[in-house]
Amino acid sequence: MQFQLDAKIPSGPLDRKWSKHKFDLKLVNPANKRKYTVIVVGSGLAGAAAAASLGELGYNVRCFCYQDSPRRAHSVAAQGGINAAKNYRNDGDSVWRLFYDTIKGGDFRARESNVYRLAELSVNIIDQCVAQGVPFAREYGGLLANRSFGGAQVSRTFYARGQTGQQLLLGAYSALSRQIAQKTVSMHTATEMLDVLVVDGRARGIVVRDLRTGRISTHLGDAVVLCTGGYSNVFFLSTNAKGCNVTATWRAYRRGAGFANPCFTQIHPTCIPSSGEHQSKLTLMSESLRNDGRIWVPKQAGDKRHPSDIPESERDYYLERRYPSFGNLSPRDIASRAAKERCDAGFGVGPGGLGVYLDFADSIKRLGRKVIEERYGNLFEMYESITGEDPYTEPMRIYPAPHYTMGGLWVDYNLMTTIPGLFAAGEANFSDHGANRLGASALMQGLADGYFVVPYTIGDYLARSGPSGLGSDHAAVASLEREVGDRIKKLVSLNGNRTVDSIHRELGRLMWDKCGMSRNAAGLREALQKIPAIAERFWREVRVTGSGEELNQCVEKAGRLADFLEFAELMCIDALERNESCGGHFREEYQTPDGEALRNDNEYCYAAVWGLRGTEGGRLTHDLTKEPLTFENVHLAQRSYK
Numbered sequence: 001m002q003f004q005l006d007a008k009i010p011s012g013p014l015d016r017k018w019s020k021h022k023f024d025l026k027l028v029n030p031a032n033k034r035k036y037t038v039i040v041v042g043s044g045l046a047g048a049a050a051a052a053s054l055g056e057l058g059y060n061v062r063c064f065c066y067q068d069s070p071r072r073a074h075s076v077a078a079q080g081g082i083n084a085a086k087n088y089r090n091d092g093d094s095v096w097r098l099f100y101d102t103i104k105g106g107d108f109r110a111r112e113s114n115v116y117r118l119a120e121l122s123v124n125i126i127d128q129c130v131a132q133g134v135p136f137a138r139e140y141g142g143l144l145a146n147r148s149f150g151g152a153q154v155s156r157t158f159y160a161r162g163q164t165g166q167q168l169l170l171g172a173y174s175a176l177s178r179q180i181a182q183k184t185v186s187m188h189t190a191t192e193m194l195d196v197l198v199v200d201g202r203a204r205g206i207v208v209r210d211l212r213t214g215r216i217s218t219h220l221g222d223a224v225v226l227c228t229g230g231y232s233n234v235f236f237l238s239t240n241a242k243g244c245n246v247t248a249t250w251r252a253y254r255r256g257a258g259f260a261n262p263c264f265t266q267i268h269p270t271c272i273p274s275s276g277e278h279q280s281k282l283t284l285m286s287e288s289l290r291n292d293g294r295i296w297v298p299k300q301a302g303d304k305r306h307p308s309d310i311p312e313s314e315r316d317y318y319l320e321r322r323y324p325s326f327g328n329l330s331p332r333d334i335a336s337r338a339a340k341e342r343c344d345a346g347f348g349v350g351p352g353g354l355g356v357y358l359d360f361a362d363s364i365k366r367l368g369r370k371v372i373e374e375r376y377g378n379l380f381e382m383y384e385s386i387t388g389e390d391p392y393t394e395p396m397r398i399y400p401a402p403h404y405t406m407g408g409l410w411v412d413y414n415l416m417t418t419i420p421g422l423f424a425a426g427e428a429n430f431s432d433h434g435a436n437r438l439g440a441s442a443l444m445q446g447l448a449d450g451y452f453v454v455p456y457t458i459g460d461y462l463a464r465s466g467p468s469g470l471g472s473d474h475a476a477v478a479s480l481e482r483e484v485g486d487r488i489k490k491l492v493s494l495n496g497n498r499t500v501d502s503i504h505r506e507l508g509r510l511m512w513d514k515c516g517m518s519r520n521a522a523g524l525r526e527a528l529q530k531i532p533a534i535a536e537r538f539w540r541e542v543r544v545t546g547s548g549e550e551l552n553q554c555v556e557k558a559g560r561l562a563d564f565l566e567f568a569e570l571m572c573i574d575a576l577e578r579n580e581s582c583g584g585h586f587r588e589e590y591q592t593p594d595g596e597a598l599r600n601d602n603e604y605c606y607a608a609v610w611g612l613r614g615t616e617g618g619r620l621t622h623d624l625t626k627e628p629l630t631f632e633n634v635h636l637a638q639r640s641y642k
Contacts, residue, residue: 001611043070046426047227049450055179078165080288106434230405236508268403414457435583
């Protein structure tokens with residue numbers, strides 16, 4: 001499927017686009033809002049904020065999540081902070097600087113208009129969250145505290161110790177709960193979206209499965225907002241919660257939504273290294289730790305001494321050496337590749353040599369243990385409970401791991417996908433981070449989309465389209481429910497001798513090796529040969545126990561893996577098509593003499609938007625449409641943090 005893309009970017013100066021656009025949008029009369037039903041899928045920061053805001057405006061909102069409570073959404077796991085251009089430190093920050101840092105951090109592969117709006121709205125987010133009672137850290141005088149994050153030379157990150165995501169989610173949850181109590185929002189927990197209902201080319205609802213009973217049902221609406229997060233669990237081992245999946249966005253793709261830049265995945269540099277085949281997920285250590293922790297490896301390859309026995313003169317603080325301007329706060333993609341390079345060269349530490357040290361000895365000596373405890377205490381406790389090592393007395397061991405995904409459903413400036421009436425917010429869309437997300441920007445985007453963008457732009461769509469008038473007796477409803485039910489029956493009928501996780505681990509290892517922190521053409525072609533074979537083994541060898549008419553996590557995991565197997569092919573196709581390196585997409589054939597990402601702006605300065613063409617030989621085929629990225633306000637340049 002080829003698309004006629006219209007990003008709907010407003011005209012005029014960059015700093016006036018959003019305010020002008022809001023004025024130009026059509027409005028829905030307050031008395032008419034109750035005539036419209038909006039479906040919000042997901043209850044993390046983007047979903048809870050959108051549902052609460054739309055409910056407050058007067059729309060009839062139905063919010064769905066597969067967790068047993070909105071409070072368990074994966075946004076709760078974000079640790080380090082949220083960016084905002086408040087300039088409380090008076091260190092030179094501004095909306096423009098946050099905009100530029102984000103464009104540069106994404107290696108010039110994001111839309112200027114969307115990124116500037118995000119930076120502009122960041123200042124409002126903090127005020128909103130403070131009003132909700134989010135307990136941000138404060139300085140002695142009572143002002144909100146800030147700390148630094150990778151890719152910036154100013155302190156603009158607001159935080160609540162190492163629990164920022166949890167506290168922000170509780171703030172959004174309180175707003176959502178208020179609307180639930182006022183009956184503007186109906187909350188549907190333990191309910192998984194399995195397909196999008198598209199009638200006459202417009203999104204008109206979703207088909208869901210009750211995870212407790214297995215009952216399949218359809219919910220109709222005048223618009224659908226997907227706030228379903230990212231897809232890093234395609235790697236099996238990632239920092240994501242085990243339930244995070246690609247199903248909602250992939251099902252939208254199969255119904256006609258464009259998927260942009262699927263190969264743009266982020267590798268986080270500060271994760272606890274994998275400890276063996278038994279492990280089902282990886283644990284993130286917040287990037288905020290790089291404010292006070294120094295990263296190093298021994299200067300001598302294969303040095304097995306305890307870190308306390310290695311003198312200062314025999315330590316290589318390689319980020320400080322290579323990137324003196326940013327040091328340990330280099331962007332995530334650069335810090336991750338640098339750690340991999342040191343480990344591949346034989347300088348890694350810990351089991352298998354897959355680790356580097358994150359050392360707080362200097363900061364504890366300079367600031368005192370109490371200050372470090374106040375800043376990072378819960379993170380240190382988490383590390384010790386997992387590894388059995390005390391990071392106050394010896395360095396943490398960290399290694400890069402899959403984390404966030406910059407790719408997602410293509411959306412225009414209004415956050416609407418190529419399917420009219422289907423919107424995507426937060427990590428589910430592609431719009432704001434380019435090829436690499438700066439730390440502390442995920443929370444910023446989720447709340448900006450949910451609180452301040454979708455509530456405006458969805459009204460314009462509804463005002464132009466009017467109520468759908470679609471009833472549950474429409475033939476498309478029964479047809480889609482049967483299709484979803486048949487997929488469940490097919491999964492339940494699988495009676496092989498392998499677990500779903502064993503197949504997923506096989507896929508994840510292949511994706512990590514061939515389409516992970518670094519890629520090359522030969523490896524991607526190999527993956528594209530092997531993924532169909534893994535899929536064939538899945539449908540032949542996996543065993544799904546129980547039935548589809550009960551609480552059955554085996555059925556849930558099997559359905560999600562079936563979608564991951566299809567999506568993995570598109571991810572590798574996208575990576576193979578992009579013959580350049582940019583941000584987290586590092587093609588080994590395209591690098592500078594000193595090992596940095598080498599962009600090709602003449603040929604690849606675009607968002608790659610894929611559409612489903614059809615099926616050939618049992619495999620999906622895809623078409624590519626390119627959205628050119630134009631830079632009128634920043635100068636395209638080789639990214640440097642030295």
